[in-house]
Amino acid sequence: MLKNEWKNVGRNEICPCGSGRKYKKCCLKRQTPAAVDYKRYYKQKYDIRLKDPGEVEKIRSAGRLVVSALNDVESMIAPGVTTNDINRLVHGIAEKSGALCAPLNYRGFPKSVCTSVNEVICHGIPGEYALIDGDIINVDITYILDGYYADASKSFFVGSPSPEARRIVSASASCLLAAMDVLAPGNTIGDIGFAIQSLAESRGCSVVREFVGHGLGRTFHEPPQVPHFGNKGEGITLVPGMVFTVEPMINLGGADLFIAEDGWTAITRDRKLSAQFEQTFLITDDGYESLTPYDLSPFIG
Ligand code: MF3
Numbered sequence: 001m002l003k004n005e006w007k008n009v010g011r012n013e014i015c016p017c018g019s020g021r022k023y024k025k026c027c028l029k030r031q032t033p034a035a036v037d038y039k040r041y042y043k044q045k046y047d048i049r050l051k052d053p054g055e056v057e058k059i060r061s062a063g064r065l066v067v068s069a070l071n072d073v074e075s076m077i078a079p080g081v082t083t084n085d086i087n088r089l090v091h092g093i094a095e096k097s098g099a100l101c102a103p104l105n106y107r108g109f110p111k112s113v114c115t116s117v118n119e120v121i122c123h124g125i126p127g128e129y130a131l132i133d134g135d136i137i138n139v140d141i142t143y144i145l146d147g148y149y150a151d152a153s154k155s156f157f158v159g160s161p162s163p164e165a166r167r168i169v170s171a172s173a174s175c176l177l178a179a180m181d182v183l184a185p186g187n188t189i190g191d192i193g194f195a196i197q198s199l200a201e202s203r204g205c206s207v208v209r210e211f212v213g214h215g216l217g218r219t220f221h222e223p224p225q226v227p228h229f230g231n232k233g234e235g236i237t238l239v240p241g242m243v244f245t246v247e248p249m250i251n252l253g254g255a256d257l258f259i260a261e262d263g264w265t266a267i268t269r270d271r272k273l274s275a276q277f278e279q280t281f282l283i284t285d286d287g288y289e290s291l292t293p294y295d296l297s298p299f300i301g
Pocket residue numbers: 102103104106107109113114123140141142151245247278
C-alpha cells in the first residue's frame with residue numbers, strides 16, 4: 001500500500017484489500033496488509049474508476065487527436081480570425097476523424113470548443129469576435145473517440161504579446177509543469193494543488209477556485225476532483241491507473257470571477273488577464289504519462 005494511503009483508512013471503512021468487509025473486521029490487525037485491490041477499493045471508497053491498459057489506449061488515441069487539433073488551431077491563430085473560425089476547424093477535424101466534440105450540447109453548451117479570450121477564465125463560447133493583435137486566447141478541446149474522452153487546452157498569443165500577456169501565460173504554463181513534477185504514485189491530490197498554488201502566488205498571480213481538474217474516461221467529468229490549490233499530503237493518494245486532468249486557471253489579478261449572462265463565460269471580477277494550460281494525465285507505476293502530450297517550454301519566458 002502506498003505511503004500516504006494508510007492514514008486515510010478508517011476502522012469502519014471498506015477494507016483496501018477488496019474483500020468488501022470493514023477494515024476493522026479484515027486487514028486492520030494484520031502486521032502486513034494483504035495485497036491491495038486498488039481497482040475495487042478506489043471505486044468503493046472514492047467512486048474513482050482506475051483504467052486498464054485497453055482503456056488507456058483509447059484515451060491516448062483521443063488525446064493524439066486533441067493535440068493534433070490544438071496544433072492546427074495554433075497555426076491559424078492571427079488577428080482577424082474569429083472564434084467561430086476556430087469552432088469550425090475543431091468541429092471539422094472531429095467529423096473527418098470519427099470523433100465527437102464533447103462540449104457540444106454538454107449541459108446546454110452551444111458550441112464544439114471553448115475559446116476564452118483575455119479576461120475570460122474559461123468556457124468562452126465561440127462567436128463573431130475577431131481576434132486582435134495583443135490578445136491571448138485559450139482554446140480547450142475535448143474529443144470523444146471510440147467512447148473515450150481526452151481533454152486539453154493551450155493559451156496562445158495573437159500577434160505580439162504585451163508584457164502582462166507574457167507574464168500570465170508563462171505563469172500558467174509553469175504551474176502545469178510544477179504539477180507534473182509531483183504526479184507519481186504515493187503523492188496526493190493536495191500535493192498537486194500545493195505545487196500549483198505555491199508557484200502561482202510566488203509570481204504574484206492567483207489561482208481560480210471555482211473550476212478544478214477532473215477524472216475522465218468514458219465520461220467527461222468523473223471523480224476525482226483536482227483543485228489547483230491545497231496542502232501537501234492532503235487528499236486522495238495517487239495510484240497507477242488514475243486518469244485525470246490538471247488545468248490550472250491562473251489570474252494576473254485577483255481570483256474572483258463572475259459568470260456572464262450566457263450562463264457559461266467565466267470572467268475575472270477585476271477584468272485582468274487569465275490564462276490556462278490543460279493536459280490529461282495517467283498515473284503510472286513510476287510517475288505519469290501525459291495522454292495529451294505537448295511541449296510547454298515555448299510558453300515559458
Ligand atoms: N473542457 C472543459 C474542461 O476542461 C470543460 C468544458 S465544458 C463546456 O473541463 F461545456 F464548456 F464545454
